[in-house]
Amino acid sequence: MKDLKKTLLLASVIGLTGFTACKKNGEEAITPIPTDNTETLANSFFEKVSYKGAFGTTDWSAGWANYNPQSTNYPSTTATLSGKITTNTTLDASKVYLLSGFVYVQNGATLTIPAGTVIRGDKTTKATLIVTQGSKIMAEGTAAKPIVFTSNLASGSRAPGDWGGIIILGKAPNNIPGGVGTIEGGVNNEENAGAHGGTIADDNSGVLKYVRVEFPGIAFQPNNEINGVTFGSVGTGTTVDYVQVSYCGDDSFEWFGGTVNAKHLISIANVDDAFDFDNGYQGKLQFCVAQRDPKLADQAGQSNGIESDNSETVFNSSPRTRPIISNMTIVGPVASASVLSSVDAKHEHANLWRRGSKMVLGNSVFIGFKYGLNVRDLETGEALTDGTSVISNNIYQSYIANMDVIVSGSKPAFASVDLLKSYLSTKGNTIMDEDGAQNLLNNPFNLTAPNFTLKTGSLAASGAKFQ
Structure with missing residues (x-):
């Protein structure tokens, strides 16, 4: 069985090159089987x-991002967006829209949102925009005129969970039994x-570019939440670039399967995890x-920078969750040891990789967390030791003694933390103390006007590798 898995891994380049035979009109038909990417x-x-x-x-966030949306005054709504959108529809940037209830873009329709449009989510109806399989959202703002989804409450009274969020559903592969799931x-x-789900790795659900999503995120019940932006089996034909999620009541960004790539994502002051991967997500992320x-x-639950699962029940199910990430910065809640005791106890890991998740993670910075890197469960760690996962050239800093690097789970793959630390050292990773972390970035802990650019002489200014 191990040899078979190796053969599938070598054969798969984008995760869709395996095949199986099935009956169609009495004849053998070939249907692709999603497999792990390499x-x-x-x-x-x-x-x-x-x-x-x-x-x-x-600072690539300058001009379009908003780090203090609580104080921003938006104009009152002048039009309503509700119900089902079943034909191609283009909004009017001169109007301010009230998003009311669950709004579905379906029947293959395309919703086009011009640059500069403001859409305010209604709290009472848990306003949520859902782009269903086969339909598209074309939300392409500009640096000067970003598209803004925000709370309909007045400045000063907004909070995480004021409305639902954006859900995009596609036909790319996942590892849900049967290949198709229902989004949470x-x-x-x-x-x-x-x-969501299928076999079309390059499925196209449209464009999200220069888009801000403020005060979304509703937890209906545990493990059944609306995130800031949810990607359900979204394919590589979709463009995601320059998207900010702020003050989200759940995860800022969560991927359930799919292959969609993204650059220039910002998560600010969310409640749960900043970046969450599940069910065989295999896309690429940078910046x-x-x-x-x-x-x-x-x-x-717990709040982590990265939280990644393959499958909640079958840890080695295929395709394996395997995000490929470079140039990520996650600034934790602990600005210094002196404020550690005042940080909410539910803040935990910079990275939590578990339940068989694979990863390629490089050239990234994780500072200001209680706990650092946690590799949990046998299948997760085995992927590091067999080389199908790689963690390389990253910087980690955390505060709780003996919790900077963690191996956990009922069957951890590493017999000791020292073995995992040895792996990290051989891959060019750096684990530093508070003094070292303070010399990396200009002003990363400012909650309303942060500056994540590099200080002069920063250790992070060099050493990135792309292999």
């Missing part, structure tokens, strides 16, 4: 920069409106940043 950071998707972390010396978040599955608010954490 992509690396050498892929042409990645810009080959020399620095580690999301920013060098230039209370989505009505009549007419398969909540369905992503997150900042945690010490007083905002998930009281029903």
Whole structure:
């Protein structure tokens, strides 16, 4: 069986090259079987920069991102967006829309949102925009005119969970039994409106570019939440670039399977995990940043920078979750040892890789966390030791003694933490103390006007590798 798995791994380049025979009209038909990908950071998707972390010396968030949306005054709504959108529809940027209830883009329709449009989510109806399989959202703002999804409450009274969020559903592969699942978040599955998954790796659900999503995120019940932006089996034909999620009541970004790639993502002051991967997600990410608010954490669980699972029940199911990440910066809730005791106890790991998740993680910076890197469960660790996962050239800093590197689970793959630390050392990773972390970035812990660019002489200014 191990030899078979190796053969499938070598044969798969984008995760769809395995095949099986099935009956069709009495004849044998060939249907692709999703398999694990073997992509690396050498892929042409990645810009080959020399620095580690999301920013060098230039702030690519300037002009379009908003780090203090609580104080922003938006104009009153003048139109309503509700119900089902079943034909191609283009919004009017001169109007301010009230998003009311669950709004479905379906029947193959395309919703086009012009640059500069403001859409305010209604709290009472848990307003949520759902782009169903086969339909598209074309939300392409500009740096000067970003598209804004925000709370309909007045400045000063907004909070995480004021409305639902954005859910995009596609036909790319996942590892859900049968290949098709129903997205979480209370989505009505009549007419398969909540369905996601298939065999089209390059499925196209449209564009999200220069988009801000503020105060979303509703937890209906444990493990059934609406995130800031949810990607359900979204394919590589979809463009995701320059997207900010702020003050989200759950995860800022969560991927359930799929292959979609993304650059320039920002997560600010969310409640649960900043970046969450599940069910065989195999996309690529570069230039992503997150900042945690010490007083905002998930009281029903734990709040992590990265949380990644393959499958909740079958840890080695295929395709394996295997995000390929470079140049990520996640700033935890602990600005210094002196404030550690005041940080919400539910804040935990910079990275939590578990339940068989694989990964390629390089050239990234994780500072200000209680706990550092946790590799949990046998299958997760085995992927590091057999080389199908790689963690390389990253910087970690955390505060709790003996919790900077953790091996956990009922069957951990590493017999001791020292073995995992040895692995990390041989792969060019650096584990530093508070003094070292303070010399990396210009002003990363400021909650309303952060600066994530590199300080002069920063250790993160060089050493990135793309292999």
